[in-house]
Amino acid sequence: MIMQIAPSRLSGRICAPPSKSLAHRAVICAGLSEGTSVISNLSLSEDIEASIDAMRQLGAQIGLEMDSGGGYTATVSGGRAPQDIRIDCGESGSTLRFLLPLTLAVSNGALFEGRGRLGQRPMDVYRDLLVSQGITWEAQSGGLPLTVAGRLFPGKYMIPGNVSSQFVTGLLIALPLLGGGSALKVTGTLESRPYVDLTLDILKKHGIKFRQAEPGLFSVPGMQRYKPCGYRIEGDWSQAAFLIAFGALGDGVEITGLDPASAQGDRRILEIYSRMGGDYTWRGAELVINHLELFGTRIDLSDCPDLAPPVAALCAAAGGRSVLSGIGRLRLKESDRIESIMACIRAVGGTVGMEDECMVITGGGLTGGAVDASGDHRIAMMAAALSPACESQVVVKGAEAVGKSWPRFWDDFRSLGGKANEQLG
Numbered sequence: 001m002i003m004q005i006a007p008s009r010l011s012g013r014i015c016a017p018p019s020k021s022l023a024h025r026a027v028i029c030a031g032l033s034e035g036t037s038v039i040s041n042l043s044l045s046e047d048i049e050a051s052i053d054a055m056r057q058l059g060a061q062i063g064l065e066m067d068s069g070g071g072y073t074a075t076v077s078g079g080r081a082p083q084d085i086r087i088d089c090g091e092s093g094s095t096l097r098f099l100l101p102l103t104l105a106v107s108n109g110a111l112f113e114g115r116g117r118l119g120q121r122p123m124d125v126y127r128d129l130l131v132s133q134g135i136t137w138e139a140q141s142g143g144l145p146l147t148v149a150g151r152l153f154p155g156k157y158m159i160p161g162n163v164s165s166q167f168v169t170g171l172l173i174a175l176p177l178l179g180g181g182s183a184l185k186v187t188g189t190l191e192s193r194p195y196v197d198l199t200l201d202i203l204k205k206h207g208i209k210f211r212q213a214e215p216g217l218f219s220v221p222g223m224q225r226y227k228p229c230g231y232r233i234e235g236d237w238s239q240a241a242f243l244i245a246f247g248a249l250g251d252g253v254e255i256t257g258l259d260p261a262s263a264q265g266d267r268r269i270l271e272i273y274s275r276m277g278g279d280y281t282w283r284g285a286e287l288v289i290n291h292l293e294l295f296g297t298r299i300d301l302s303d304c305p306d307l308a309p310p311v312a313a314l315c316a317a318a319g320g321r322s323v324l325s326g327i328g329r330l331r332l333k334e335s336d337r338i339e340s341i342m343a344c345i346r347a348v349g350g351t352v353g354m355e356d357e358c359m360v361i362t363g364g365g366l367t368g369g370a371v372d373a374s375g376d377h378r379i380a381m382m383a384a385a386l387s388p389a390c391e392s393q394v395v396v397k398g399a400e401a402v403g404k405s406w407p408r409f410w411d412d413f414r415s416l417g418g419k420a421n422e423q424l425g
Contacts, residue, residue, distance in 0.1 A: 010250030119143030194265025247289030302326025
């Protein structure tokens with residue numbers, strides 16, 4: 001899909017889409033529960049559909065009903081996992097990394113499939129850990145399909161903290177189901193710690209007990225049972241960052257559906273926006289973003305890497321020089337996100353480069369141009385966020401990539417006055 005975007009001054013009132021990170025965790029934990037859970041305000045992005053289908057493969061019964069606002073309510077009942085499990089993860093790294101240890105806890109493993117760059121994303125942490133415990137690991141040359149076979153046993157698990165927090169989440173979900181107690185030790189500094197906090201919060205809601213004896217050391221009793229609960233998915237701060245960029249570079253927006261006290265780490269976008277000279281206020285439960293001239297600054301994204309595309313868009317439109325650090329893991333996303341962010345900025349006339357493993361952006365001078373989304377949902381969204389600051393149109397190739405996490409993105413963009421015309425490429 002090719003999307004032609006004419007410059008426009010975005011403004012209006014909009015509800016943030018439901019959190020994808022929370023939805024993955026809620027669907028999985030509900031699917032493990034003995035009883036029925038109801039999850040409301042669910043968005044059926046491609047990634048969430050992958051996790052729903054995966055839990056059905058593990059025996060869960062999941063019914064979906066659309067509500068009046070276009071979202072979905074899921075009624076989820078746990079079931080017994082079969083012995084022959086085949087899971088299509090699509091392009092969802094969360095589905096793959098959350099479910100892999102779980103299949104070894106409730107069954108004898110599974111065959112995992114996927115597409116895009118999913119097979120290239122690192123899995124060495126699991127492979128090294130599980131093979132040392134006798135688990136069979138058979139991967140094709142591209143990483144997928146991947147077959148794991150065997151059983152997960154209680155014990156001490158150690159993983160490095162400088163990798164994706166998804167590995168920590170996957171083990172925290174699986175370990176309570178084992179026949180005895182386990183300890184999970186994260187060595188070094190745990191990056192993206194807020195995502196682990198989201199996992200711990202949902203585990204508590206489902207009655208799972210654990211103890212943190214010290215930072216990075218989790219003691220998890222075995223033979224636990226997940227209890228059903230009701231859960232409403234709050235607004236997604238990762239996606240709301242693009243709405244903030246729309247308002248900051250347009251004529252201001254009002255955003256509903258967000259929790260100002262959320263545990264989501266990407267709530268840090270408000271701090272970053274303020275440091276760049278931005279202005280916002282809370283009007284009750286509504287976040288009001290005002291348009292102001294922004295200026296560059298230095299930003300560490302090690303705990304919130306998903307913010308890199310919308311933050312880079314703000315920096316490209318701001319005055320002066322910005323430096324983004326803590327971005328190394330961006331090379332392992334749906335695209336090499338460092339390269340695709342820089343290509344996006346250059347494509348619309350901006351100036352960007354790398355210095356000492358940091359991205360350096362000199363703001364201003366955005367003329368417009370043609371952006372290749374590189375199969376990455378957040379790059380397509382970034383191009384749209386840049387459009388209000390460009391002199392002429394922005395053309396996005398591969399605009400359908402937004403369906404991975406935000407199926408209604410282009411409709412929401414148009415609802416704020418965005419001029420986006422679709423063509424089939």
